[in-house]
Amino acid sequence: MARSVAPRYLLVLVGSLMVPWAVPAQRGSLGILPRFANLTRRARVSSLSLLEIRAAFPRLHRDVYQLKLKFHKLQADTKNELLALAEEVTNATSLFDSVDSLSEVTQHLKKQLRRIRKNERKREQDRDLKLATLMSVVDGMKRQLTSAMTGDVHQDVLDDLSGRVRRQGEAIEALLAENAHLRRASGSMNELLEVQSEQFERLERWMNKSISGKARSLRVHGDSEHRKHDGVCNVKHYLHFPGSSPTDVASFGKNFPVALRAFSICFWLRTRAPYLGTILSYATSDNDNKLVLYGRNSSKTGLQLVIGDPEHRELPVDGLLGGSWHHVCIMWSAHRGRYAFYIDRRLAAAGSGLRQGYTIPSDGFLVLGQEQDFPGGGFENHESFVGNIAGFALWTRFLAPGEVSALATGRRMPMEGLILTLSDLVMVHGQVSLSECECLHDCL
Incomplete structure (x- = not known):
């Protein structure tokens, strides 16, 4: 009895499987055999594809492994080259410092x-x-x-x-x-x-x-951060402040031609003092600190960028001390209160939120080397600048990094927005002297 049951169930199963294929035959199609052949052909193709993938997988795995080894070797080589380049830059920095010292001795x-x-x-x-x-x-x-x-x-x-x-x-x-x-x-x-x-x-x-x-x-590996000062010939004039005296000051004697919504101030600086005194002060009748680059002898590490007192930012000056020439650029924009501070083409400090939307008026009094407590006066010994300032210039816009680099290397003086240079000074007081020097190495 059991032997007759299995064939019966098998016939039922085969019939159920064939019913869907028989339906299209009733509608005039090609019937069961062509569809079965097509299904068999597809299965054969799929089987071949899977077999090919399985056969190719070890080779693909080896290729990925080789690529991984090459990547690690490239990474190691790149790291070694960067370390070698860093060592060369360090050696070059020491060489430039030695040359600067030797040049000063000479x-x-x-x-x-x-x-x-x-x-x-x-x-x-x-x-x-x-x-x-x-x-x-x-x-x-x-x-x-x-x-x-x-x-x-x-x-x-x-x-x-x-x-x-x-x-x-x-x-x-x-x-x-x-x-x-x-x-x-x-x-x-x-x-x-x-x-x-x-x-x-x-x-x-x-x-x-x-x-x-x-x-x-x-320069085979990248642009050097140092350039010999002998090539800098866009200086024109320089100021010498011999000592910390309240009578030593240089004044422009005229207002800004326009109100400032942005500015860039660049100059060469050299000081042998252990601190950096006040570089610039712009005062009006209602505020004696409209724009100040403020330093004093009690602060040996910072220079304050003051815009509309009491708003200010502390700028690092460690790299400016020591008696060598350094190029400085300080920039600000009312748009987002953005500011930047460059020393020898390097960005030493930057940020935003400093007097955003502010306008520096054009009815003030501008001096170099002292901090004003009122327009044209109120100077004090401990705020005096001691040293040399060369190639001072002021623009009514935020200079691009490439323009800062061009200034620091003597390649180009940007003229767009330039409103003040040392040639616009009208008076120097005390022991301050104003001299001409076309190139920086002539500014003794």
Whole structure:
């Protein structure tokens, strides 16, 4: 009985499977066999695709593994190159610092040589004057002796006068001999000074050549952050503030031609003081701190950018101290209160929210080197700037980083929006001096 049940169930199962395929045959289609052949063909193709994928998977896995190994090697090589580049940049930084120090020593020695030459010329003039005086005295004594010999004069007087003339003559001969010796020594000294000066010039040319070669080698990997100052020739003028005195100040004596909704202030700075004093102060009748780059001797690490007191931001100045020239750019915009602070083309500080939407009026009084407590006055010793400012310029817009770099390397002076330079100064007070220097290395 059990044997007859299984075939029956099998027939039912096959019939149920064939019913859906039989339906289209009733509608005039091709029937069961073509569809069954198509299904078989699809299954065969699918089976082949799966077999191909399974066969290709190990090869694909090996390729991915090889790519992973190549990526890790590239990552390691890139890291090593970056480390090597960082070491080169560090070495170049040390080289630039050494060159700056050596250049300062060279300039100092040149000044000493010029001072020695000046002193030698003065001593020679003094000797000539003394010799001329002695010759005049001797001539007078000779005239006295001649008149005494022709007159009735006692022999003792003649002997005394003759002795004095003889001694004066001996003194003159000794002085002439000393003068000749000193002239020979002075000539030797001048020759030595000329040789030393030529050696210094050759040393400077060697330094410039070496530093240019190093910069070119670094530019293979990227732009160097340092550039020899000898190439900076867009300076025009520089100010020297010799000491911290309330009388030392430079004033422009005119208002801004327009109210400022943005500005950029750039200049070269050098100070040997252990702090950075006040660089700039712009005061009006209702606010003496409309725009201030404020420093004082009690703050050795910061410079305050003040816009419409009491709003300000603290800017780092560690990189500006030490007695070397540094290029500085400070920028601000009323749009979002954005500000930026550059030292030697590097962004040292930046942010937003500083006096957003503010306008700096055009009816103020602008000075350099002091902080004003009222327009044109109220200066104090501890807020004075000590050092040099060169190539000062002010724009009515926010300069682009490329323009800052062009300024710092002497390639280009942006003219759009430029409203003030040191040529617009109308007066310097106290011991402050304003001098012309086309290139930065001429600003001694």
